[in-house]
Amino acid sequence: MNQPNIMELGKRRNSGPDHNGARNPGVPLDLDLIDTIRINKSAAERRVSTLAGRRTVKKDWQAAWLLKAVTCMDLTTLAGDDTDERVRRLCAKALQPVRADILTALGADRLGITVGAVCVYHGFIKTAVKALKGSSVDVAAVSTGFPAGQAPFETRLKEIELSVADGATEIDIVVSRKHVLNSNWTALYDEVKAFRQACGPAHLKSILATGELGSIGKVGKASMVCMMAGSDFIKTSTGMESVNATLPISLVMMRAIRDYQTQTGHKVGFKPAGGISDAKTALQYLVLLKEELGDEWLSPKLFRFGASRLLGDIERQLEHYVTGRYSAANRHPMG
Numbered sequence: 347m348n349q350p351n352i353m354e355l356g357k358r359r360n361s362g363p364d365h366n367g368a369r370n371p372g373v374p375l376d377l378d379l380i381d382t383i384r385i386n387k388s389a390a391e392r393r394v395s396t397l398a399g400r401r402t403v404k405k406d407w408q409a410a411w412l413l414k415a416v417t418c419m420d421l422t423t424l425a426g427d428d429t430d431e432r433v434r435r436l437c438a439k440a441l442q443p444v445r446a447d448i449l450t451a452l453g454a455d456r457l458g459i460t461v462g463a464v465c466v467y468h469g470f471i472k473t474a475v476k477a478l479k480g481s482s483v484d485v486a487a488v489s490t491g492f493p494a495g496q497a498p499f500e501t502r503l504k505e506i507e508l509s510v511a512d513g514a515t516e517i518d519i520v521v522s523r524k525h526v527l528n529s530n531w532t533a534l535y536d537e538v539k540a541f542r543q544a545c546g547p548a549h550l551k552s553i554l555a556t557g558e559l560g561s562i563g564k565v566g567k568a569s570m571v572c573m574m575a576g577s578d579f580i581k582t583s584t585g586m587e588s589v590n591a592t593l594p595i596s597l598v599m600m601r602a603i604r605d606y607q608t609q610t611g612h613k614v615g616f617k618p619a620g621g622i623s624d625a626k627t628a629l630q631y632l633v634l635l636k637e638e639l640g641d642e643w644l645s646p647k648l649f650r651f652g653a654s655r656l657l658g659d660i661e662r663q664l665e666h667y668v669t670g671r672y673s674a675a676n677r678h679p680m681g
């Protein structure tokens with residue numbers, strides 16, 4: 347696997363698809379196309395099962411890929427006991443995600459590495475905006491009755507509008523699982539399109555909650571419908587389902603993104619989220635992404651990890667790389 351140009355890591359300011367080309371404007375719903383989508387589950391599982399053994403990244407290359415993963419992270423806190431102080435600490439970590447001594451040892455201390463965004467509940471948007479002011483780190487808010495999405499439709503629309511008014515530049519919505527389970531693609535399309543409209547300039551990430559969609563085939567179809575409705579990103583999971591991000595599901599979503607680009611010319615981002623907590627797994631996602639969608643997607647404009655714990659393990663692995671020793675996980679707090 348090629349080493350990303352480490353000098354490029356610090357340059358990516360202004361994340362989001364529209365800063366470097368047009369956003370996905372969406373297209374009319376094409377039910378005939380949705381009907382043709384078929385997914386071979388065993389083939390998808392076979393494809394990803396060889397990933398860890400077949401492609402490995404070592405030493406300098408691994409360090410560079412891990413720094414890339416950091417720049418593509420939505421550093422997340424979504425807990426019932428979140429406080430303004432916790433969010434402020436998380437934002438400080440977002441601005442300096444890897445300890446200065448580690449970055450210096452890696453020769454990466456002048457790259458201005460930050461995460462892609464901080465992801466919070468609505469009530470903490472203003473706190474995050476203030477803490478990140480002057481930086482290029484985006485503020486993402488989960489929305490539309492996250493995680494279940496069972497609030498009234500008008501309430502969900504209003505929630506988006508309020509979050510954008512508070513300063514969120516990215517909105518992570520949850521789709522109504524019932525529309526997918528009932529194969530009511532028109533209802534899903536209309537819902538996501540309305541959410542996109544409510545977002546205005548903020549980018550829309552559509553969370554499919556893939557672990558609750560019943561089949562891998564539904565994941566392929568729902569991915570395509572969400573992109574047709576104008577999603578800037580499609581995202582696997584809320585982190586609250588019993589099954590969250592997996593590599594086979596991610597493969598299906600990446601291929602849907604590829605097919606959508608082939609059909610329409612529009613690029614849509616991908617965000618695996620939920621349960622991705624170690625550097626080794628993160629590298630597997632990056633390898634799969636590079637192989638399926640190419641180098642252009644290896645950027646926060648088109649790829650994010652949604653993760654609350656991953657950064658700690660990445661920092662720990664980077665410290666091991668520069669010192670030869672592993673430190674205790676609690677030496678890498680998130681805030």
Ligand SMILES: O=C[C@H](O)COP(=O)(O)O
Pocket residue numbers: 422424465583584585586619620621622652653654655656
């Ligand atoms: O969107 C992000 C997820 O909620 C994060 O899930 P996690 O806490 O399992 O990393």
